[in-house]
Amino acid sequence: MDNQRSSRCHAPFGRGCGVQGCRTGVGDGLPVGPPRRRATRSAEETPVPQPGHEPAVHYTEVADQEVRSLRTRYCRLRTGAGAPVAELEVVSLRVRFGAVTVDAEGIGGVETEPGFRRRGHMGRLLRQALTGMAQRVDVAFVSDGIEGVYEKFGFVSAVPEGTLVVPVRNVERATGVDAGAAVPGVHGRSVADLPAMVRLYNAAHAQRPFTQERRVGWNRLVAGATWQPGSQVLVLPAHGALAGYAVLEGRAYGDPVRSVVADELVAEDAAAAALLLSALAGLCWQSRLSEFSVREPADSLVGRVARRMGCSEQRGFRPSGGMMAAVLNRSALVRELEPELRRRAGREQPDPDCDTALAALRRGDLVPDDAVLVRLLLGHWSSDDADAAGAAVPERYRDLCSAWFPGGGTPSLSTPYAHRLDRF
The missing domain is CATH 3.40.630.30 (Gcn5-related N-acetyltransferase (GNAT))
Incomplete structure (x- = not known):
């Protein structure tokens, strides 16, 4: 899951995320998690200059650390002298979207050192980490966070x-x-x-x-x-x-x-x-x-x-702050989930109407809002829920979208659920 996929879109999506048990950093307005045990600095942790207002702050990563059965990547900001500024953990996951399971990553352990708050470091760290995540996976998750923060970075609640x-x-x-x-x-x-x-x-x-x-x-x-x-x-x-x-x-x-x-x-x-x-x-x-x-x-x-x-x-049903998801690469995610959408609709065989609708979904012509899309894909919303939220489906695709997005707890799709032991 750490393989680099250079063909992915590198356009910034400008989004961040939250973590379980996080607390708000003074002035950052972004989550700061409880102190975690840091991995020792290794030769593979190569400083990379962090562009912005403070050229002395550098971004580093330490990959492939095993922490409680999760492969973990430590993302950090440090001063030129090596002092810690902020850090977070990116964990590798395999998440189900029904009968299809996809590679994903989640963010946890977010922390800003007290002496470096109110300087925007956490926002820069999140954006840098998420840019790297988008090269490896197509969807990101958050276990718990502060209400009203993560929507600003593209995450939405996606499971009750x-x-x-x-x-x-x-x-x-x-x-x-x-x-x-x-x-x-x-x-x-x-x-x-x-x-x-x-x-x-x-x-x-x-x-x-x-x-x-x-x-x-x-x-x-x-x-x-x-x-x-x-x-x-x-x-x-x-x-x-x-x-x-x-x-x-x-x-x-x-x-x-x-x-x-x-x-x-x-x-x-x-x-x-x-x-x-x-x-x-x-x-x-x-x-x-x-x-x-x-x-x-x-x-x-x-x-x-x-x-x-x-x-x-x-x-x-939390409006914000917990069990959240964000689309990182829309076209690639929809392509991965095409077999699942065909299964839900009972159209595993080639079907011109289904092919046309899938192409529109990949492009964003159909369900253009990524936040609505991830809720539909996970079964948190049905197509009727999307209609009620003002994200109406064009009439020509209505029947197909009703089959693709029936909502959880229906004959073709189980209720989405997040067990406590798998939260990060």
């Missing part, structure tokens, strides 16, 4: 937050199992379970927009530390294989248990999902809690089982 809330009593009634009883087979995981967890996750969400394809060796479980919670994992084996697992949100040591929350719960079939939900109900029973939460989409297998038992769904 969704949580299922399941009453313990409903699980007991549906399964006939007393919540106080142990669930056969469910136990804590071992290191050997992780590869099977990755395979099960990838299979369960193989066509879900915004989810990431987890590669071999993935491990973004939160490690416990002093006074800091770590991930608790429950696994359900069956016939020598993994039938399901749940990753529970950790709680700080010494805190009373006020909730049971599964950051993700994946099962190979409905029976395994019901057993894992029963195990969570049992944890609630031990702590005298009446309900638990599962951070999974309602149209997933686990979501369907929970809905059959009886649950509520909490959804949040």
Whole structure:
């Protein structure tokens, strides 16, 4: 994903982005993340003069650093004497747009040194980093950020937050199992379970927009530390294989248990999902809690089982600041996603009308606003949502765009979702 694609458009798109847990730099008006451990400077980190008002500030990159299962590129501004000015991390991702997965990059770890704020350094760093990203990938993502900032740089919210809330009593009634009883087979995981967890996750969400394809060796479980919670994992084996697992949100040591929350719960079939939900109900029973939460989409297998038992769904549609996306190279992105659009429309075979519309989409004659386009491609919006927002589709393309962009949670496209463990 770090290969240079010199044929890409190098025109500046003048956009920046935000990161999870960022804070605002005084005067920059741009996000500044919490301090991260910096990689040591290497011989490959070659200073490049940064054009602008301060010729003494240089831009550098250190590529191919492995950080918590993500290939990371450190982008930095330094003074001529080598003092740090600002830095951010660019992470390499594989993101699903339905049945097609594309290379992408995300930005995290944004930080400006206190003594260099109010000088526009962060804006210059973001623009420089994004220019490089556009040579490698066609779409960029942001996990979390400051509301009202990132739209100015081309990013838009592209996935809602969704949580299922399941009453313990409903699980007991549906399964006939007393919540106080142990669930056969469910136990804590071992290191050997992780590869099977990755395979099960990838299979369960193989066509879900915004989810990431987890590669071999993935491990973004939160490690416990002093006074800091770590991930608790429950696994359900069956016939020598993994039938399901749940990753529970950790709680700080010494805190009373006020909730049971599964950051993700994946099962190979409905029976395994019901057993894992029963195990969570049992944890609630031990702590005298009446309900638990599962951070999974309602149209997933686990979501369907929970809905059959009886649950509520909490959804949040943030106007800005979280789970954002931006198109970097429109024509190339649409070309990558042509097989997916043909699949949604049921037109895998050559079709002159479809070919004409795809060419118009690549050029920007159809859906000219990139912000609208990325929401449509990810299923965050349907073509009707675009119409309601004033981005009307020409009548000649209306039927085809309705098939291409049905919105998530429909027969041809799953609800887009961003699991907590894959946020950066």
